[in-house]
Amino acid sequence: MTTIIDAIKMCDENIIKYQEESKKIKEVINKQPKFVIINASNDEGNARYIKGKIKAGEKAGLIVEVITFEDNCNNDEVLNIIKKCNEDKTPVILQLPTFKHLDTEGLMKAIDYDVDADGFAREWIGEVNLGNDKKIAPATPKGVISLLEYYNVEMEGKLALVIGRSNHVGKPLVNMLINRGATTICANSKTKNLENLVRQADIVISCVGSQNLIAAEDIKEDAIVIGVGFTYVNGKQILDFDVDQIVNLDKAKYVSNRINCTGKSTINSLIDNVIELYKINFNIK
Template sequence: MENKLISGTQLSKILLENLKEKINNITNNRLPKIVIVQVGDNLASNKYIKHKLKSCEKIGMLSEHLKLDQNITQEELLEEIHKLNNDNKVDGVIVQLPLPNHIDTQVINETIDVNKDADGFSPSTLGKVMLNTSKIFPATPFGILKLLEWKNVELMGANVVIIGRSNIVGKPLANMLINKSATVTICNTKTKDLANVAKKADILICAAGVAKLITKDFVNKDMTVIDVGANFVDGKYCGDVDFDQVIDQVKLITPVPGGVGPMTIACLLENVYNLYLEKNK
């Protein structure tokens, strides 16, 4: 079983060690800095932010957690973002999602300075990702690509099926894979005959947000499966793939936890470092 696993925990440690070494070698300038903006007290967000701050500390990157009241107005939040945009000592800004319902997430993402867009969610960044001219990438798709390349999974000419069409995973990932000369099909949970469409793939990436959606009927023995799901069922954390049912039926698979999740944080911090380099050319 071990030789089938694609360990994001293992690769993220390698990436973070590389970043740590690069940051340790900065001698004639200030260190890179990220600011994480949180609105309210979402428990899942608290957990994710804790992991991000811990990773920053490990690699020597400066970090700040700006926690704002749940009832802050959109205008007040935009004012905070403008302050960060104008702060020359800040290299990366992320606004932790989800935001309260009275705040328009798209407006917030569009307001973050593209030169500080650590999450890679701004329309300008996403446009550059599509055109293959971007220096940074949405962190989860970036992490998925790194996992595939680390395991020497051939992308050129590969038949890739992505289940999930979100602006932060499915759509940017499709463009990034197309730019690697893969043949990409984007599906969703309403796709007709979904299992048969998925079963023909060389690489199946599931980011549908539906626990254990992917069963043995969706896979084949030569397939690489990337599980982006982060679901809680009966208090237990699980992905979109029914792991126990699928693992013996595929070539390679990411576990949940320990697969895509750790890579998202490592790639987010790599984005911040690259934004820092661009600013200090």
Template sequence: MTILDGKKFSNDILEELKEKVAKHKEETGKIPGLAVIIVGENPASQIYVRSKVRACEKVGIKSEKITFPADTTEEELLNKIKELNNDPSMNGILVQLPLPKHMDEKKVCNTIATEKDVDGFKPESLGKLLIGEEDGYIPCTPQGIMYLLDQTNVDLYGKTAVIIGRSNIVGKPVAGLLINRGATTTVCNSRTKNLDEKLRDADIIVAALGSANFVKGNMVKEGAIIIDVGINRVDKKLYGDVDFEEVSKKASYITPVPGGVGPMTIAMLLKNTLKSFEKEGDN
């Protein structure tokens, strides 16, 4: 069994990005910029935003953290996004989710200019992903998952992949990416009939349903590749969607929680921001 160390891989990517950003600065005097917007005081969101800002500092990307109180109107938030759309120093705009209930998350995300959609959440980005166009932005967590799968050196073509979770942020985009790579892909949820049977047939399992230790050892076949996207806080401890202790005994590769998919998500966000910056320079 090999642990897919997302922390190590992400550090390697950040070092590579740091070199590229430094080269751009030397050649043009310019660096990429990322605006990170947070609304309210959600503790988990605060942690995620701090991690993203720190990663920007490490790489040399300019980050602008914009904080709004929870009672901010949707119109105020949309106006700020429109302002950032027209700011040439900001190559990426990220709105930390979830938003307060009085805001329409789809409307907010869709207000971000397509060329600055470094989270890859807009319909235009997801559409390009599904048809295999590479000039769009792949959502960060799915992009990180594919990077981790590539580190196994396993040819995905013809492999059986099962995804548990059908969110627009992880499940659906990962399915599209796996299909594009030739994997026979099934998207399930916690109520899927005969789920155990489907999982035992899978060469690759991506668990992204948000239920601590949901996938047990008896649900997995010998040699399966396990990608655990879940982050569940139980009694002040973090658990993935996969029972690591049981499943790791049967898996050929497995991601830990924490330290697996999470760090990869941030690395891919910065990679998308640099991509936006470079595309802007080509125009």
């Protein structure tokens, strides 16, 4: 029987843990811990994601401050906020995408690694590559791994196929799977005969954003199928595969839901990163 992976229970259990951690942090720093989201964009998707981050952060006992810029903003204005967070040791993210006229890469690099809640800094990526991903890691791959661990998915010795090679998702996810003993293949949307790799893989994680990239009939018996990449079709969020088709074939052991899954686990991991940054910066056990 194919089980649909849902992140809600895991996230709710983690939030209770984060509430206790937030209380400890408050006792040490003598104020409620804060998390800053910089939104330099009018992207509709950003607004939805930020809403979810505010809700999760506040439930975890954090103050979530959203600083929104208009389309006439400049790099220096955004940079000033980043510098203030660096100085105050306040965890911060720059919500992506940003306005096209901004130097997004430069602004991201300006965020000190010890306040980088997204886990994108080269120091954290380097730690992931060295096998040290238990504390801070890019939020989306960290969320995927947390789901696999929550559902007791055995990764050691398994053939894992990651489709996608982005610096923030695909590449770190490959290394995080390797860290757990998986034999990992990194493919992408241009990989020839991708279906042959899918047929062999025990774990398939697609991070592309291409409708019907993976055909249900190609899924191996008892495989784990996780969707990170998605696109919108007629206002509906569509994964890189059809969840219903995979469930109906009843070959896969687990398949991720279209909603209430990797998006929620990503936000949950972001909150985890915020908590860990405070513990690191203020030497909290």
